[in-house]
Amino acid sequence: MMSTRSAEQLGGEFSRRLPQRRAGPLPALYIAPLRWHRMRQVAARTKAQDSAYVFTTRTGCPVEPRNVYRSFTHVARSAGLRVIRLHDARHGTATLLTAAGVAPRVVMEILGHSQISITMEMYTHVVQDTQREAMSHMDRLLRRRPGRQ
Numbered sequence: 001m002m003s004t005r006s007a008e009q010l011g012g013e014f015s016r017r018l019p020q021r022r023a024g025p026l027p028a029l030y031i032a033p034l035r036w037h038r039m040r041q042v043a044a045r046t047k048a049q050d051s052a053y054v055f056t057t058r059t060g061c062p063v064e065p066r067n068v069y070r071s072f073t074h075v076a077r078s079a080g081l082r083v084i085r086l087h088d089a090r091h092g093t094a095t096l097l098t099a100a101g102v103a104p105r106v107v108m109e110i111l112g113h114s115q116i117s118i119t120m121e122m123y124t125h126v127v128q129d130t131q132r133e134a135m136s137h138m139d140r141l142l143r144r145r146p147g148r149q
Contacts, residue, residue, distance in 0.1 A: 024110060098123045
């Protein structure tokens with residue numbers, strides 16, 4: 001079995017390095033497209049150079065970051081969405097998870113932060129909004145009169 005590597009572009013040259021590995025669950029929505037991608041990749045590898053990258057060009061070379069962003073912006077515009085940086089999509093995921101009440105420790109693990117303080121510092125505004133909402137629920141519960149449901 002090949003070890004998967006990631007590419008990093010430095011001064012116009014790609015360098016290969018082992019990626020950070022984080023095992024974790026994926027939304028079910030991602031599974032089928034990733035399996036389909038893997039099947040296409042296996043077929044393409046027979047024609048192209050052997051590559052351990054997950055996402056490659058048609059010839060098996062690493063994808064240049066600016067091309068990934070160009071594709072990302074094309075998909076966003078086609079969907080009628082505002083174009084954002086890829087890192088903002090990661091931030092958005094963390095914000096949505098936090099707002100949905102996912103435990104900060106779980107969000108930390110998904111993001112791969114080494115310390116909970118990093119996660120909490122970045123997403124404190126969401127936690128504060130969630131806390132306000134929780135107190136609003138508490139207000140409603142405490143204002144109920146006996147005998148009324």
